[in-house]
Amino acid sequence: MHMKTIVKYVLLDLIKNKTVAVYTIVLFILSFSVLGMSGNISKGILSLLNVTLLFVPLINLLFSTIYFFNSSEFIELLLAQPVKRKTMLLANYTGVATALTAAYVIGIGVPVMMLAFNPASLMLLLSGVFLTLVFSAIGLLIFVIFSDKTKGIGAAIVTALFFTLIFDGLLLAFIYSFSDYPIDKPVIGFISLNPIDLGRILVLLKLDVAVMMGYSGALFKKFLGSFIGIAYACTCLLIWVALPLIASVRIFRRKNL
Amino acid sequence: MKVQRLRSTQILLLTILFLFPATGFGKLFKVSSGSISIQSAINVAHDGDTLFITAGKYLQHDIVVNKRITILGEPNAIIDAVSKYQGFLIQHDSVFIQGIQVSNTGRTAVTDMAGIKVINAKGVRIFNCKLINNSFGIYLQNSTACTVSNNLVQSTIANEINGGNGIHAWKSGNLLINNNVVSGHRDGIYFEFVTDSKILSNRSEHNLRYGLHFMFSNNDAYSKNVFQDNGAGVAVMYSNHVLMTDNIFTHNWGEAAYGLLLKDITDSKILHNRFIKNTVAIYMEGTTRVDVKRNLIEDNGWALRVQASCSGSNFNENNFLGNSFDVATNGTLMLNYFDRNFWDKYDGYDLNKDNIGDVPYYPVSMYSVVTEKIPPAMILYHSVFTNVLDEVEKVLPTLTPDKLKDDHPAMRKIAL
Numbered sequence: 001m002h003m004k005t006i007v008k009y010v011l012l013d014l015i016k017n018k019t020v021a022v023y024t025i026v027l028f029i030l031s032f033s034v035l036g037m038s039g040n041i042s043k044g045i046l047s048l049l050n051v052t053l054l055f056v057p058l059i060n061l062l063f064s065t066i067y068f069f070n071s072s073e074f075i076e077l078l079l080a081q082p083v084k085r086k087t088m089l090l091a092n093y094t095g096v097a098t099a100l101t102a103a104y105v106i107g108i109g110v111p112v113m114m115l116a117f118n119p120a121s122l123m124l125l126l127s128g129v130f131l132t133l134v135f136s137a138i139g140l141l142i143f144v145i146f147s148d149k150t151k152g153i154g155a156a157i158v159t160a161l162f163f164t165l166i167f168d169g170l171l172l173a174f175i176y177s178f179s180d181y182p183i184d185k186p187v188i189g190f191i192s193l194n195p196i197d198l199g200r201i202l203v204l205l206k207l208d209v210a211v212m213m214g215y216s217g218a219l220f221k222k223f224l225g226s227f228i229g230i231a232y233a234c235t236c237l238l239i240w241v242a243l244p245l246i247a248s249v250r251i252f253r254r255k256n257l
Numbered sequence: 258m259k260v261q262r263l264r265s266t267q268i269l270l271l272t273i274l275f276l277f278p279a280t281g282f283g284k285l286f287k288v289s290s291g292s293i294s295i296q297s298a299i300n301v302a303h304d305g306d307t308l309f310i311t312a313g314k315y316l317q318h319d320i321v322v323n324k325r326i327t328i329l330g331e332p333n334a335i336i337d338a339v340s341k342y343q344g345f346l347i348q349h350d351s352v353f354i355q356g357i358q359v360s361n362t363g364r365t366a367v368t369d370m371a372g373i374k375v376i377n378a379k380g381v382r383i384f385n386c387k388l389i390n391n392s393f394g395i396y397l398q399n400s401t402a403c404t405v406s407n408n409l410v411q412s413t414i415a416n417e418i419n420g421g422n423g424i425h426a427w428k429s430g431n432l433l434i435n436n437n438v439v440s441g442h443r444d445g446i447y448f449e450f451v452t453d454s455k456i457l458s459n460r461s462e463h464n465l466r467y468g469l470h471f472m473f474s475n476n477d478a479y480s481k482n483v484f485q486d487n488g489a490g491v492a493v494m495y496s497n498h499v500l501m502t503d504n505i506f507t508h509n510w511g512e513a514a515y516g517l518l519l520k521d522i523t524d525s526k527i528l529h530n531r532f533i534k535n536t537v538a539i540y541m542e543g544t545t546r547v548d549v550k551r552n553l554i555e556d557n558g559w560a561l562r563v564q565a566s567c568s569g570s571n572f573n574e575n576n577f578l579g580n581s582f583d584v585a586t587n588g589t590l591m592l593n594y595f596d597r598n599f600w601d602k603y604d605g606y607d608l609n610k611d612n613i614g615d616v617p618y619y620p621v622s623m624y625s626v627v628t629e630k631i632p633p634a635m636i637l638y639h640s641v642f643t644n645v646l647d648e649v650e651k652v653l654p655t656l657t658p659d660k661l662k663d664d665h666p667a668m669r670k671i672a673l
Contacts, residue, residue, distance in 0.1 A: 040579075046639065050639065050641075050644070053640070053641055164641045165642050165645065169642055171637065172627070172637060175634050175636075176627075176631060176634070179633065183633060184633060187633060187636055196641075197636075200640060201636070204639060208510065209558065209581065212536060212638065220636065
């Protein structure tokens with residue numbers, strides 16, 4: 001059995017899935033109304049950025065976790081076939097990640113390309129897609145670590161909360177306590193530890209609100225605004241996709257089903 | 258009846274008397290690029306004569322005007338100072354200069370090279386001149402009651418060091434600067450020790466530093482000017498009794514750009530201006546009794562940055578729309594008063610329908626307090642965490658200065 005076949009079946013299943021459809025439609029309506037309501041394109045993109053940062057991690061993480069747990073019987077069935085565990089797991093991930101990415105690209109990407117096409121909106125799309133990939137990969141990791149679905153969902157909620165809220169709170173506490181020291185570089189380092197922050201700053205630096213980030217903003221812009229900076233941020237995000245996947249494959253290989 | 262007729266005759270006579278010295282009674286000298294130099298024409302002229310400069314390029318410089326004469330230029334009469342010298346040096350009262358173009362003055366650090374320089378003179382009028390690519394455009398030094406109108410002052414300097422100001426006035430009084438367009442200089446219009454003067458309906462844009470720069474200049478007024486895309490906006494410093502009305506401050510956008518920067522200003526008024534899309538619309542430091550009334554403050558990064566060193570200022574009936582932060586301050590003590598403004602972020606209610614919100618509005622957000630204390634925290638701008646913080650603080654103010662509030666926020670946009 002090939003990877004392609006499994007991806008095909010997962011995708012076919014997800015197309016019929018109501019949650020994905022609702023997610024797409026909600027994003028689509030939201031972006032059209034946000035971009036239509038605020039006459040200012042830059043403001044519209046800022047609002048969509050807020051939507052992306054708040055909902056994309058949470059929904060993708062929860063949905064992928066629940067979906068993997070729900071298809072555990074399907075997975076067990078597949079493992080009865082002559083297929084490597086690694087191939088099977090990655091195929092499942094590819095299917096889910098493709099469907100969710102498509103949902104984001106249709107929901108946010110299409111309205112944005114139609115109504116507000118500029119470098120910032122392209123960057124928003126890129127960040128959104130990356131966040132989708134990262135958080136569905138983390139969903140997979142949660143699935144292979146926890147054997148119990150309830151515990152898995154709990155872990156997904158805590159993880160989403162950690163990256164959207166708690167991490168930034170800790171970062172603020174760090175900045176607050178070390179504000180007397182030159183902390184701009186460590187801060188860039190810390191930002192790399194949170195995919196949501198990376199995505200947010202990539203988009204902000206393309207918007208003209210970036211100047212408001214002041215002196216340290218200038219430093220960030222000098223680094224993250226340059227081609228090398230963007231490449232660095234994208235590499236970080238790619239690592240954020242790869243790490244949970246590698247970990248999942250390793251754990252799953254030894255997992256007793 | 259008889260008395261009245263006599264009066265109108267008198268007026269007619271007076272008008273003729275006033276008009277003729279400038280054009281009629283004096284001699285008219287015509288200077289063209291082939292004939293004698295402008296300087297030698299001036300040397301033979303007498304008070305009240307007129308110099309007519311025909312179209313053409315004049316490679317002449319440091320033309321000293323030491324008589325009460327009128328200098329008129331045909332369109333395209335261009336004085337070129339070959340990037341080494343100055344243009345006109347006016348050293349006599351009541352000189353009238355119109356329609357001349359002065360280009361390419363020198364740039365040195367020793368003297369301020371200017372296209373048209375007025376030195377120790379009264380009542381000089383400079384109308385419709387073009388000053389292109391000069392170090393300083395028009396330079397008024399120790400002069401009073403001069404008028405600078407309808408001039409175009411343009412330059413393209415690369416940095417602040419070798420560039421001068423568009424219209425520069427030093428130790429002068431009773432000036433009128435109106436309808437000029439100034440761009441590409443260090444400061445568009447610069448006032449130092451200038452009193453009782455008016456700056457009206459000018460346009461100052463794309464200057465490297467300030468659109469308008471005021472230092473130690475009291476009792477001045479500026480109205481109906483447009484300040485756009487200047488490196489750092491407009492700065493008014495160490496002055497008192499300055500009246501700022503009906504100006505537009507727009508798109509002064511950058512790391513350290515302000516719509517209007519006020520430093521050590523007392524007893525001044527900012528009325529009916531528009532501040533649109535500036536990084537900081539109004540920045541105030543060490544100001545006393547400054548009234549900010551009926552302005553439109555829209556789409557700025559910070560609408561107001563009022564440092565704790567300001568006191569006795571009133572902010573009334575302004576519209577605050579679409580600003581990222583409404584007010585930022587660096588202390589908890591607040592000796593300024595906000596009342597009856599419209600804030601688009603206000604979400605209170607109005608039970609008695611008098612168009613005034615029943616609960617006060619606190620314009621300083623939690624996050625703006627945090628970033629004012631520790632600027633690197635700006636890295637968390639627009640993150641979910643800081644949005645949540647702001648909402649929590651709105652319900653239960655703890656960190657934000659509780660004295661800084663608008664007790665009577667307007668429910669609807671104020672018609673300005």
